[in-house]
């Protein structure tokens with residue numbers, strides 16, 4: 001390092017969420033002095049913080065993703081309940097994120113230490129090689145790198161976050177070219193009872209997809225998970241793997257025990273969250289919470305020099321009270337890792353990195369068509385992770401040209417996402433409407449009706465790939481400000497015909513799957529309060545939901561004139577400034593995005609380290625430090 | 637000495653409404669608290685009327701009037717037992733009584749399940765047929 005330098009930090013990371021935590025970890029391992037500025041609240045004691053999160057969730061009336069975490073007006077976040085559908089179609093929004101699009105941007109995130117990675121489901125499929133080149137199918141954007149470039153970092157990410165999956169199955173059923181002999185850190189999690197029922201009725205059967213020329217063969221395939229299962233003794237050539245458990249401690253016996261509350265909190269701490277990595281940060285990493293970065297600073301040459309941040313309420317434990325202070329802090333490298341929407345907001349606030357006019361544009365998500373119904377028999381819903389298996393046959397191939405491709409998740413948690421869960425089902429059974437005028441349900445009849453109504457529930461979640469479209473974007477509204485006086489973000493969002501065709505195709509596929517299952521379809525897309533994502537396509541009603549996979553707002557590309565960051569997630573326009581996270585993704589792909597985003601963050605960490613090493617070289621002439629090579633070590 | 641349900645038949649009435657036995661209800665440990673919630677939210681008069689009614693109003697009439705108001709209150713009591721949340725009567729806001737109340741929700745027991753975040757079945761428990769997992773703490777079957 002460089003004694004005598006005026007600043008204390010080599011790197012400032014904005015955001016202690018998924019991407020920022022991994023970046024800080026890698027740099028800390030190299031002895032870099034990293035300051036992580038986190039807008040949300042950090043629990044003083046990790047174990048206590050965890051208990052509090054679980055208790056808040058259990059006691060919450062609305063068990064929304066943000067329910068375990070104390071919110072503060074200084075660092076608000078959009079919540080799913082901000083959106084309501086209107087009875088004649090259309091929607092209303094009432095929250096931090098202003099909505100001005102034809103359709104709402106329906107995904108939220110969380111601003112607490114650990115970020116949205118606290119509340120995620122923890123599904124970690126890789127992108128398919130084909131996903132990197134959707135331009136070949138006539139939509140979206142090409143990546144400047146391919147699957148092979150990212151492959152070693154996928155392995156590094158799978159190690160860092162602890163993935164349980166079956167390598168053979170991923171090769172054979174998803175077509176992933178995993179390296180010869182590779183196994184995941186942990187064996188695949190057991191499929192749910194529902195998965196098995198489905199496999200029994202669907203495997204090997206074919207359905208007609210209006211986008212595809214040939215019938216598509218169905219196959220229930222296990223999904224990779226970032227939650228603890230049985231370690232694989234053959235991992236890393238027989239070195240094995242030790243699961244990471246409570247408070248980030250190694251724990252050979254920590255397992256997913258089936259709490260079925262992965263969104264928004266895993267009481268067993270079996271699901272990966274960034275807090276587990278934070279617990280292993282080197283002492284050279286410092287996190288300051290309640291620090292809302294409001295501006296990125298650059299010098300006359302455009303080089304990033306630091307950030308300005310506002311700190312609030314450092315008094316009591318729940319983040320309330322106290323005044324607001326403004327600070328400036330400098331470093332050689334600034335890494336924005338504040339989530340796709342907040343990264344865009346920060347760049348726009350700072351007036352930076354926008355030579356291409358793409359900052360905030362290309363906002364993507366996985367718009368989700370939900371189909372829900374009742375199986376002929378009891379399936380045991382609300383047990384285990386939210387989804388353990390999926391149907392992967394609609395992700396690939398020429399059909400992508402005609403309609404958005406999609407991944408189908410089999411939903412283990414009944415109708416929780418569709419209708420709000422058993423409370424809603426009960427409400428529907430009670431009241432005068434309960435038995436259509438045959439008197440109200442009471443006693444044993446009620447108990448049996450609840451069992452019948454809830455115990456047979458399942459859902460299919462069709463997650464559409466949405467292509468990058470510059471018209472879908474985040475802007476700022478200077479006329480509407482948050483508690484710190486920062487302009488609130490505005491989403492302008494819609495679904496292109498390609499996505500709408502994907503949703504229509506998914507519905508046709510869904511109808512055939514329901515028939516094969518012998519299941520009653522209760523899906524309902526009529527406009528109403530619960531359907532802010534309602535739209536009409538070719539004369540039929542549909543409604544979509546947001547998957548929480550916000551992406552694309554600082555899109556990666558191979559030219560400064562058409563993209564915001566390069567393949568290393570460096571802002572083209574500003575040396576020393578990185579923007580990381582799903583905001584960099586040129587395509588949101590047919591897989592849940594976070595594993596890919598994590599792999600990219602680890603890859604970028606090497607580049608940051610490389611830059612710092614280059615900086616150090618002249619002063620290091622006569623005090624040779626550790627070799628400054630840029631391998632991650634574990635990415636063998 | 638006061639009976640567990642306050643001695644006024646709240647537990648018996650609740651059993652008739654919910655389809656869970658007095659034993660099962662008592663085992664939740666919530667009956668005292670729920671009785672207090674219902675009394676407070678309904679008001680003493682309405683609570684008395686409700687308690688005086690036939691224990692199992694399976695065929696409560698449709699329409700308005702005191703009969704309907706009682707049926708609404710009965711629905712609310714069922715909702716409370718089944719979910720641990722008071723649904724809010726007459727436009728008042730709904731609320732969850734407590735984390736313990738949520739954990740005691742009968743709606744989950746009705747299909748042999750457990751409330752998310754409470755009483756997990758153990759590693760791989762989700763792979764078994766629903767009947768196999770009654771092992772979860774306090775599953776009433």
Ligand SMILES: Cc1cc2nc3c(=O)[nH]c(=O)nc-3n(C[C@H](O)[C@H](O)[C@H](O)COP(=O)(O)OP(=O)(O)OC[C@H]3O[C@@H](n4cnc5c(N)ncnc54)[C@H](O)[C@@H]3O)c2cc1C
Nearest residue numbers: 015017018019039111115116121122123293548581592594
């Ligand atoms: C309900 C839900 C389920 C999901 N499930 C999955 C899944 O199964 N699989 C999958 O791949 N993905 C899933 N995701 C998506 C996943 O959570 C995100 O992709 C991931 O968390 C994004 O990481 P990030 O680091 O970019 O942002 P975040 O994790 O949101 O972290 C950003 C951090 O920056 C902080 N911050 C924000 N603004 C500022 C500021 N101005 N100054 C300082 N700090 C700031 C925030 O407080 C936060 O800690 C899910 C998302 C949701 C909402």
Ligand code: SF4
Nearest residue numbers: 256257259260262266
């Ligand atoms: S199912 Fe339960 S134990 Fe498993 S990851 Fe989800 S919340 Fe944790």
